[in-house]
Each structure stands twice: as C-alpha cells, then as structure tokens.
Amino acid sequence: MERGGFDAVIANPPWDVVKPNGKEFLQSFAPTISKNNMTIKDFEKEKGKLLADPAIRAEWLAYQSGYPHLNAYFRRSEQFSSQTSVVNGKTAGTDLNLYKLFLEQTFRLLRDSGECGIVIPSGIYTDLGAKGLRELLFGKTEVTGLFCFENGSSNGVIFENVHRSFKFVVLSFRKGGETNDFPAAFMRHDVRDLKDFPGGIGMTLNMDLVRRLSPDSLSVMEFKSELDAEIAEKMLRFPLLGERLDEAWNLKLARELHMTDDSHMFRSEQKPGRLPLFEGKMIHQFRHDFATPKYWIDEKEGRAGLLKRNEIESGQIMHYQGYRLGFRDIAASTNERTLIATALPANVLLGNTINYSASLEDSNLLFLVGALNSFTADWVMRQKISSHVNQFYFYQLPIPG
Numbered sequence: 361m362e363r364g365g366f367d368a369v370i371a372n373p374p375w376d377v378v379k380p381n382g383k384e385f386l387q388s389f390a391p392t393i394s395k396n397n398m399t400i401k402d403f404e405k406e407k408g409k410l411l412a413d414p415a416i417r418a419e420w421l422a423y424q425s426g427y428p429h430l431n432a433y434f435r436r437s438e439q440f441s442s443q444t445s446v447v448n449g450k451t452a453g454t455d456l457n458l459y460k461l462f463l464e465q466t467f468r469l470l471r472d473s474g475e476c477g478i479v480i481p482s483g484i485y486t487d488l489g490a491k492g493l494r495e496l497l498f499g500k501t502e503v504t505g506l507f508c509f510e511n512g513s514s515n516g517v518i519f520e521n522v523h524r525s526f527k528f529v530v531l532s533f534r535k536g537g538e539t540n541d542f543p544a545a546f547m548r549h550d551v552r553d554l555k556d557f558p559g560g561i562g563m564t565l566n567m568d569l570v571r572r573l574s575p576d577s578l579s580v581m582e583f584k585s586e587l588d589a590e591i592a593e594k595m596l597r598f599p600l601l602g603e604r605l606d607e608a609w610n611l612k613l614a615r616e617l618h619m620t621d622d623s624h625m626f627r628s629e630q631k632p633g634r635l636p637l638f639e640g641k642m643i644h645q646f647r648h649d650f651a652t653p654k655y656w657i658d659e660k661e662g663r664a665g666l667l668k669r670n671e672i673e674s675g676q677i678m679h680y681q682g683y684r685l686g687f688r689d690i691a692a693s694t695n696e697r698t699l700i701a702t703a704l705p706a707n708v709l710l711g712n713t714i715n716y717s718a719s720l721e722d723s724n725l726l727f728l729v730g731a732l733n734s735f736t737a738d739w740v741m742r743q744k745i746s747s748h749v750n751q752f753y754f755y756q757l758p759i760p761g
Contacts, residue, residue: 363471364471364472365468365469365470365471365472365474365535366469366470366471366474367471367474367475368470368474368475368476368477369466369469369470369474369475369476369477369478370476370477370478371462371466371476371477371478371479372478372479373458373459373461373462373463373478373480374458374459374462375457375458375459375480375481376457376458377455377456377457377458378427378430378431378434378455378456378457378458378461379427379431379455379456380423380424380427382403382407383398383403385420385423386406386407386410386416386420389410389416390406390410392406393406400619400620400623400626401623401626401628404623431456434456434461435456439464439465439468440461440464440465441492442464442492442493442495442496443456443460443461443464443492443493444492445488445489445490445491445492446491446492447488447491447576447577447752452488452489452491452752454487454488454489455489457481457483459480459481459484460484460489460490460493462478462480463478463480463484463493463531464493464496466478467496467500467501467535470535471535472535472536473534473535473536474534474535475504475532475533475534475535476531476532476533476534476535477530477531477532478530478531478532479528479529479530479531480528480529480531481526481527481528481529481746482508482527482528482529482746483746483747484529484531485506485508485529485579485580486579486580486582486744486745486746487579487746487748488577488579488750488752488753491577491578491579494578494579494580495578497533497539498538498539498567498570498578499538499539500535500536500537500538501533501534501535501536501537501538501539502533502534502536502537502538502539502542503531503532503533503539503542504532504533504534504542504543505530505531505532505542505543505544505557505558506529506531506542506543506544506545506565506580507529507530507531507544507545507548507553507554507557507562508527508528508529508530508544508545508546508547508548508582509527509528509529509530509547509548509549509551510524510525510526510527510547510548510549510694511523511524511525511526511527511528512524512525512549513549513550515549515550518549518551525692525694525695527547527693527694527746530554539567540566540567541564541565541566541567542564542565542567543557543558543559543562543563543564543565544562544563544564544565544580544583545557545561545562545563546562546582546583546584547582547584548561563583563585563586563589565580565583565589569589569592569593572596573592573596573756574744574756575756576752576755576756577752577753577756579744579753581740581743581744582693582742582743582744583743588743591739592740592743595736595740595758596758597758598758598759598760598761599758599759599761600755600756600757600758600759601754601755601756601757601758601759602752602754602755602756607761608761609728609759609761610719611717611719611720611755612717612718612719613715613716613717613751613754613755614679614715614716614717614718615710615712615714615715615716616666616679616680616709616710616711616712616714616716617637617657617662617665617666617709617710617711617712618711618712619639619711619712619713622665625657625658625661625662625665626655626656626657627655627656627657627658628654628655628656629656630653630656631656633658633659633660634656634657634658634659635656635657635659635662635680635707635708635709636653636655636656636708636709637653637654637655637656637657637708637709637710637711638653638686638704638708638709638710638711638714639654639711639713639714640688640689640690640691640711640713640714641688641713643686643687643688643700643702643704643714644700644702645697645700645701645702645733646702646703646729646733647702648686648702648703648704648705648708657709662680662709663678666678666680679716679718680706680707680708680709680710681706681707682706682718683703683704683705683706683722683725684703684704684716684717684718684725685701685702685703685704685716685717685718685720685725685728685729686701686702686703686704686710686714686715686716687699687700687701687702687714687715687716687732687749687754688700688701688713688714688749689712689713689714689715689748689749689750690713690747690748690749691745691747691748691749692745692746692747693741693742693743693744693745693746697738698738698741698742698745698749699732699733699737699738699741699742699749700733701728701729701732701733702729703725703726703729704716715749715750715751715754728759731759731760732757732759737757737759740757740758741753741757744756
C-alpha cells in the first residue's frame with residue numbers, strides 16, 4: 361500500500377442484500393417454511409408459533425439486532441460514501457447489497473491507474489440505488505468495458521442455481537480520470553464472446569447520450585446496435601413524462617398500500633363494505649381483470665390508512681374513488697412485455713406493486729395507456745430496467761404530448 365494501492369483487483373463478490381430475512385432464518389427451525397411459495401399470512405402464523413419458544417425468540421432477536429448497526433456503519437462511513445444515491449435532491453431508498461460494497465472497496469484499494477475486473481449484477485448500470493456508484497465510475501475512473509450476460513439460453517446456463525433470466529456484467533475500469541465513452545455489449549449468452557470484446561462485439565457508448573437519456577439516474581440503456589442508439593436519440597424529441605413544462609405531461613405518480621407493512625388490513629373474504637386490493641399481477645396491457653383479487657380491505661380502515669399525517673377524515677374524495685392510470689412495478693426486461701399499463705376502475709385499493717397516477721383527465725388517461733402499451737414505449741423501458749419499473753424510470757419516458 362506504500363505505492364497508493366494495488367495494481368489490479370479481480371473480484372466475483374457475493375450478491376446478497378444486507379438485511380434480515382425472516383423466512384431464511386426460520387427455515388432451519390421449521391422445514392415447512394417455504395422461502396418463495398408461502399403467503400404473508402401463513403408465514404406470520406408459523407413465525408408466531410416458532411417465536412413462542414424462548415430459545416428461538418432469543419436467537420431471532422439477536423439475529424435482527426445486528427443489522428441496523430451494520431447498515432448505519434456502511435451508510436455513514438466515508439469509505440462507502442457512494443452507497444447513497446441522490447436523485448432530484450432526494451435520497452433514493454434502497455437496500456445495501458454486498459456487491460455494491462465490494463465494488464466501492466475495490467476502487468479504494470486501487471492505486472491511481474490501477475485496474476479492476478469484477479463480475480456483478482446488471483443493476484450496477486440500471487438500478488436507481490446504484491446511481492452513486494455510477495457517478496463514482498464515470499467521474500473518477502475510466503470504464504474500459506461493460507459486458508453484460510443473460511444467464512440462460514437454449515444451450516443452458518452460465519451460473520448454476522441462478523435464474524436463467526438474471527443478468528450480470530463483467531465490468532472493468534481504470535482508476536483516475538473520467539469516462540467520456542466506453543465499450544459495451546448487452547444480452548450475450550456465451551462467455552467465449554469476451555475474446556472478441558472490445559472490437560468485434562458490442563459498441564461504443566458516449567456519456568453525453570447517457571446523460572441526455574437518463575438525466576436523473578445516469579442509467580445505461582441496453583442497446584444491441586448503433587440503430588438502437590439512433591432510435592433513442594429520435595425519441596428525445598418528445599417531452600419526458602416527469603418534466604415540469606408547459607404543454608407537457610407534468611405527470612404525478614404515487615403508491616397506495618404496502619403489501620407487508622399494511623398486511624394487517626388484508627381480509628381473505630369479500631363482504632359488503634370491503635374494497636378489492638389490486639396487485640401488479642392482476643393487471644395487464646389494457647386490462648384490469650387479468651386475475652381475481654386475493655385480498656379485500658374494509659373501506660373505513662383503508663381510508664384511515666390513506667390519510668396523510670394530521671389529516672382528518674371528513675368524507676373527502678380520495679384517489680381510489682376515481683379512474684387512475686396504473687402500471688406494474690415488477691417486470692423484467694427479459695419478459696414478453698416489460699411496460700404493462702391500464703386504466704384502473706374506481707373503488708379499488710392498490711398494493712405497492714402497482715404505481716398509479718390520478719392527475720390525468722379521462723381523455724388523456726386513455727391516450728397515455730395506449731402510448732405506454734406501444735412497442736416503442738416498451739422498447740425504451742426494456743433498455744433501462746432490470747427487474748422493476750420504478751417511478752424514476754417512468755418519469756424519464758419520452759411520450760408525445
């Protein structure tokens with residue numbers, strides 16, 4: 361370290377979120393607990409039984425108590441200052457991930473002009489919570505390669521026990537200077553393609569284009585060819601949904617209820633006075649009836665949950681009582697369609713897997729639903745996201761006014 365750091369760092373870090381996982385922890389005490397196929401209510405019921413045992417409860421509390429301190433250290437340490445992302449003046453809420461911590465640590469360990477090669481999830485160039493790291497990479501290093509794989513193809517998978525649609529990237533950079541352009545390739549399936557990169561495979565992306573396409577997040581769109589970049593340039597002639605301009609959409613988005621935090625209000629039976637709870641999987645393009653509701657909520661209880669702090673119930677009109685634009689939050693870029701939007705009926709409540717807007721007149725609502733479900737809008741969104749169509753990426757969609 362006397363010369364300022366290492367000449368090179370090569371890494372394939374773990375890709376785990378730094379937060380307690382109740383199902384994962386309690387599985388060792390009860391094999392009946394399923395990590396993926398268990399409803400919230402069934403898990404909470406089984407969890408209650410297990411925690412009645414003083415020994416298990418003590419282990420559970422000890423397991424949970426360490427995470428707040430761990431998170432606080434990483435978020436406040438100067439050594440990991442790029443883990444926090446600020447978008448439009450607001451801190452983006454995101455979970456810490458070990459791969460992000462490893463990436464920043466490799467930067468700190470390198471000497472000036474030292475080089476890094478690291479294998480990490482594709483979220484590094486798309487996810488909102490990784491904006492701080494993108495600022496670090498583009499502003500204080502020269503990115504020398506961004507080569508993205510989709511894990512599975514007709515020939516099998518690259519990594520076992522990883523979903524075939526999961527995307528990861530071989531990222532390389534040189535510490536010092538800044539990035540003006542960089543070679544990139546996306547959606548590759550054969551590791552042998554790396555031999556022809558850069559040069560024979562991929563394209564060169566210019567940072568000016570990246571900043572114009574994603575001014576708030578610095579996300580990198582997954583272009584397959586130079587033609588893709590030309591199409592994206594043409595789309596920039598139209599206003600972004602989130603721009604605050606005259607004669608523009610000036611769209612305002614919101615969420616309603618949280619599927620975990622508000623689960624105490626959920627009822628499994630439909631009765632008079634209850635409203636259906638819509639989840640993202642219940643809607644599809646132009647359809648609000650793609651699946652039947654699983655939960656209902658007493659309207660009075662739901663209204664109380666929607667009231668803002670210090671707001672008093674006075675029979676005021678709320679968003680759920682009118683027609684709204686809604687779109688799915690969970691939607692991978694490898695799905696048949698990524699951007700799934702519809703007009704939502706009145707008198708339904710929404711879980712957090714549906715983002716919505718109540719700021720549109722009916723005619724504009726119908727036009728926008730049509731535009732969002734077009735192949736063009738879907739194509740733009742597919743280049744930006746990995747597994748979530750969050751509000752920031754939605755705001756950055758260019759749509760004719």
